[in-house]
Amino acid sequence: MRITLDDLTDPAVIALLDGHVAQLRSISPPESSHALDLDGLRAPDVTFWVARDGDEVLGCGALTEIAPGHGEVKSMRTAPTAQRRGVARAVLAEILAEARRRGLSRLSLETGSADFFAPARALYAAHGFAECEPFGTYRPDPHSTFMTLPL
Structure with missing residues (x-):
């Protein structure tokens, strides 16, 4: 598996993200869905990575800085055919390494509170993220779980 920066032009990456957002x-209800679409991920303040095995797209993740010293993990997704192969763990490790290289002091994320999101919450907790209050422009939402990690 190799993880590289991506420009969001590969049709396979676009298909993965379209499936993710859908x-x-x-x-989640519309007011509780915070996934970035392609335009959001192409913003200049977003860094986006893709994990691949050869030409196969395995997963992706992004990092954006939401305030000085504070980053947010976005668009973590593993392809259905690549689940349980360590893809999310590897992508998250890349995001964490980049956040540290940038000198960020905190990394946060929003994920769902439904059972569907339990594996994601477990992954983040295993990397030291702890539940927190809403951050940035987020508001309290029963469909969201907010997590943060001091770096």
Whole structure:
């Protein structure tokens, strides 16, 4: 598996992200769905990575800085065919390494509170993230779990 920066032009990456957004919007009410679409991920303040095995797209993740010293993990997704192969763990490790290289003091994220998101919450907790209050522009939401990690 190799993880590289990506410019979001590969049709396979776009398909993975379209599926990601569609699935999340089917699980969470519109006001509780915070997934970035392609335009959001292409913003200049977003760094986006893709994990691949050869030409196969395994997963992705992004980092954006939401305030000085404070980053946010976005768009973590593992392809259905690549689950339980360590893809999310590897992508998250890349994001954490980049956040530390940038000298960020905190990294936060929003994920769902439904059972569907339990594996994601477990992954983040295993890397030291702890539940926190909403951050940035987020507001309290029963469909969201907010987590943060001091770096």
